[in-house]
Amino acid sequence: MKLSEIKDLLRCKVLTGEEDLSIDIQDVVASDGMSEILAFAKSKELMITGLTNIQSIRTADIAGVSAVIYCRGRQPDKRVIDFARQKKIPVLVTDMVMFDICGLLYNKGLRGVS
């Protein structure tokens, strides 16, 4: 599924990486715990989290995920967005809660990694 389709499905706002919305996403890691992301991500996943501090982008970079979606309408500060831009990681935000996001993406055929 293209990131642009995910953006529409979850009614996301793009905070950075507008030019990278054509990337294809098949797997998802979703957690507010960064160690959980690090433990399960195998690279190129979509990362969904409610944690909006600098460590979320640091984790995304280290784990090698393709894009980050912040749930529950949580807005990161500018420094976090700038850091994501520097690391070339697209960042989106949606008002939806994590449970709904995961349900919608699962219905579209995306799967979690374990």
Next chain:
Amino acid sequence: MSAELLRETFEIQGRNFDKAGEISSEIKVILKDLDIDAACIRRVVIVAFEAEMNVVMYADRGTLTLVLTEEDIRLEVHDEGPGIPDIELAMKEGYSTASDEMREMGFGFGMGLPNIKKTRMTFAWNQRWVRGLRFSLGSD
């Protein structure tokens, strides 16, 4: 033991959550520049990041040393902290002594040390480059 091709030591500042992870990012850049396999780099930096976070969360200061030889990549971590009284318990997934501040940073859910073990072992079995990856915890 094969000759060392590179040895670089980084200072970790304890309790500085803002800078936490910078060293692991730097290690990622170093390994990328050496054209090392991407999957291998990922595993090394995951171990480095978890170890770095551990030092930031619990110790006053520490060091992380990256050692590269013709056969392996090693990470040596030393810190000046309280130590771990019960290693067996600390290695249990879900066990944590983390503070609320640490959890707010997205860490401290009792997965760090098990992650290091898991990542290191998988690596040791599958990847030539990390066959000898070492991880040591302790106080100088």
